[in-house]
Structures are given as C-alpha cells and as structure tokens.
Amino acid sequence: xxxxxxxxxxxxxxxxxxxxxxxxxxxxxxxxxxxxxxxxxxxxxxxxxxxxxxxxxxxxxxxxxxxxxxxxxxxxxxxxxxxxxxxxxxxxxxxxxxxxxxxxxxxxxxxxxxxxxxxxxxxxxxxxxxxxxxxxxxxxxxxxxxxxxxxxxxxxxxxxxxxxxxxxxxxxxxxxxxxxxxxxxxxxxxxxxxxxxxxxxxxxxxxxxxxxxxxxxxxxxxxxxxxxxxxxxxxxxxxxxxxxxxxxxxxxxxxxxxxxxxxxxxxxxxxxxxxxxxxxxxxxxxxxxxxxxxxxxxxxxxxxxxxxxxxxxxxxxxxxxxxxxxxxxxxxxxxxxxxx
Numbered sequence: 150x151x152x153x154x155x156x157x158x159x160x161x162x163x164x165x166x167x168x169x170x171x172x173x174x175x176x177x178x179x180x181x182x183x184x185x186x187x188x189x190x191x192x193x194x195x196x197x198x199x200x201x202x203x204x205x206x207x208x209x210x211x212x213x214x215x216x217x218x219x220x221x222x223x224x225x226x227x228x229x230x231x232x233x234x235x236x237x238x239x240x241x242x243x244x245x246x247x248x249x250x251x252x253x254x255x256x257x258x259x260x261x262x263x264x265x266x267x268x269x270x271x272x273x274x275x276x277x278x279x280x281x282x283x284x285x286x287x288x289x290x291x292x293x294x295x296x297x298x299x300x301x302x303x304x305x306x307x308x309x310x311x312x313x314x315x316x317x318x319x320x321x322x323x324x325x326x327x328x329x330x331x332x333x334x335x336x337x338x339x340x341x342x343x344x345x346x347x348x349x350x351x352x353x354x355x356x357x358x359x360x361x362x363x364x365x366x367x368x369x370x371x372x373x374x375x376x377x378x379x380x381x382x383x384x385x386x387x388x389x390x391x392x393x394x395x396x397x398x399x400x401x402x403x404x405x406x407x408x409x410x411x412x413x414x415x416x417x418x419x420x421x422x423x424x425x426x427x428x429x430x431x432x433x434x435x436x437x438x439x440x441x442x443x444x445x446x447x448x449x450x451x452x453x454x455x456x457x458x459x460x461x462x463x464x465x466x467x468x469x470x471x472x473x474x475x476x477x478x479x480x481x482x483x484x485x486x487x488x489x
C-alpha cells in the first residue's frame with residue numbers, strides 16, 4: 150500500500166502520513182499519529198529510503214572503503230581482520246542510526262571515483278598508502294577518517310591507527326626473554342610499507358637493544374598466492390633447520406595460522422621444532438592449536454573510535470586533524486618454546 154492509499158483510507162493528507170513516518174509529530178494530535186502508526190504496521194509499510202534521504206537532504210550513509218592488500222584471488226573481505234573490522238564498523242554505524250555502504254577497492258582511481266559519486270555524509274577509509282591518502286583528500290571535500298594509514302612526515306590527516314611498532318617490539322622482547330636469538334620475520338611484501346614497516350621497526354628496535362644486529366637476511370618473504378605459499382613454507386622450514394633459527398615472527402595471524410596448519414600436516418611440530426608467532430589476535434589465532442602467541446588489538450575499539458572521530462568532524466566539534474594510536478599487548482599462547 151502506498152502513502153496516498155493509506156492517507157485516503159484514514160481521511161488525512163499524504164503530508165500527514167509522511168510526517169508520522171519521518172517523526173515530525175508537532176502539528177498533529179497523539180490520537181491521529183497513533184491511528185496512522187497502526188495502519189502502517191497493519192500493511193507493513195516500508196518507506197522508500199531513496200526518497201526519504203532526498204527529502205531530508207541527508208543521505209544517512211557512511212561510506213566504508215577498504216584497500217587492505219588482498220590475498221586469495223582478491224577476496225579482501227575473507228581476511229579475518231578485515232571482516233571483523235567491517236562488522237564492528239557496521240554495528241557502530243547502525244548504532245548511530247545510519248547505514249553502511251561498503252566497497253573493497255582495488256586501485257586509488259577507484260577510491261577517488263567512489264568518493265565523488267557516493268552520496269555519503271562521510272567516509273571511513275582503511276589501508277591506504279600516504280600518496281593515496283593525499284590524492285583522495287584532494288579529490289573530495291567529504292569528511293574522511295583513515296584507519297591504519299601512514300603519512301609522510303609533516304602531513305596530518307584524521308587517522309585512527311595502532312601501536313604496531315610498539316606491539317612488535319613487545320613481542321620481540323618477550324621472545325628474547327625466553328632465550329630466542331635467531332629469529333626470522335615473515336611477511337608478503339618484498340619491501341615492507343605501512344603497517345608492516347612499522348612492525349618491522351619495532352622488531353629491529355628490540356633486537357638492537359639486545360645487541361643483536363639486524364640484516365635483510367632476517368626477513369623471509371612469502372607469496373600472496375596460496376598455492377605458491379605451500380612451497381614457501383617448505384623452503385622456510387628447510388632454512389629454519391639449516392641456519393638454526395628458533396622462531397618465526399609472522400607479520401599477521403592469517404599467515405601464522407596457515408603456516409601452523411601446513412607444517413602440522415607435514416609432521417613438523419609446533420613449538421617443539423619451530424616456534425611461531427602472529428600479530429592481531431584474530432579469531433583464527435584463538436581456535437588454532439597450539440594456541441597462537443600473538444599481539445592483541447581491540448578491533449571494536451578501533452571501529453568505534455574511527456566513527457566517533459567522523460561524527461565529531463560532522464558536528465564541527467574538532468578543528469584540527471585528529472590522529473590517534475591505540476595500544477597493543479602480547480597474548481601468550483602455546484606456539485613458542487621456552488629455551489631458558
């Protein structure tokens with residue numbers, strides 16, 4: 150049933166019915182409003198959101214764009230961290246009475262196009278490089294809050310990040326206390342940037358403080374292609390045994406859990422033969438056995454903080470760019486052997 154048909158059946162104007170739908174009850178009696186509500190419920194009327202948003206001049210949409218490096222045939226949202234972040238954002242946005250529009254973008258050009266065409270009140274953008282952040286800010290006037298983005302020195306944008314450097318430093322210090330000295334850092338980029346580069350710096354800081362020299366030979370790069378990673382894990386195991394390493398620090402839980410699963414199938418015991426750590430403390434790290442030693446980050450807190458910053462900008466309660474770094478902590482599982 151349409152608004153017009155509901156109005157005719159009750160002997161009121163379409164404007165009166167529309168006012169009840171949109172919560173504008175100032176110019177009608179409580180009895181009339183209640184009568185219209187009952188009729189709307191009777192016919193299970195669902196308002197046309199497009200028309201409603203145009204009438205209000207406010208889209209009630211928050212755009213969420215993720216550009217985290219994709220694995221597994223470009224299925225970015227299959228990554229446990231990304232999916233948890235998206236779920237936390239959607240829940241927080243819905244709690245504000247707004248709607249989420251999501252896009253997993255592949256290129257900077259696509260992100261720019263989205264920012265210009267979406268009728269969103271603002272954007273939350275995840276996982277961009279510094280040059281992409283700069284280009285996006287120049288391409289749109291919409292309020293933007295970046296998540297896990299790193300910028301060139303002197304540049305300031307609204308960003309909610311994580312103490313990635315401190316978290317990896319704490320994890321490396323923990324391993325050093327357990328007697329580990331020969332460590333391999335494992336990631337999927339030939340040259341680490343962004344979040345991964347920060348984690349590398351934290352690892353280097355802890356080693357240098359312990360008097361251990363860092364060299365590029367301490368980094369092992371694996372493929373983003375899952376089929377090729379099976380060969381990489383075998384090569385990693387061979388190198389591990391040949392050179393006497395005692396622990397592999399994976400740049401993320403995703404790869405750490407995958408490695409534990411693959412190595413176990415090959416008869417390699419974790420942590421008896423190889424100690425393994427991750428980073429993020431996602432759902433996979435909590436269900437794999439042995440339980441993964443990793444670095445915890447509060448994804449829900451990150452999502453809620455990003456959304457709060459966005460609405461502070463919309464409400465004009467902040468004048469300067471807001472940059473926040475959230476804390477981390479080491480989670481001690483059973484995937485690391487105590488060598489003391």
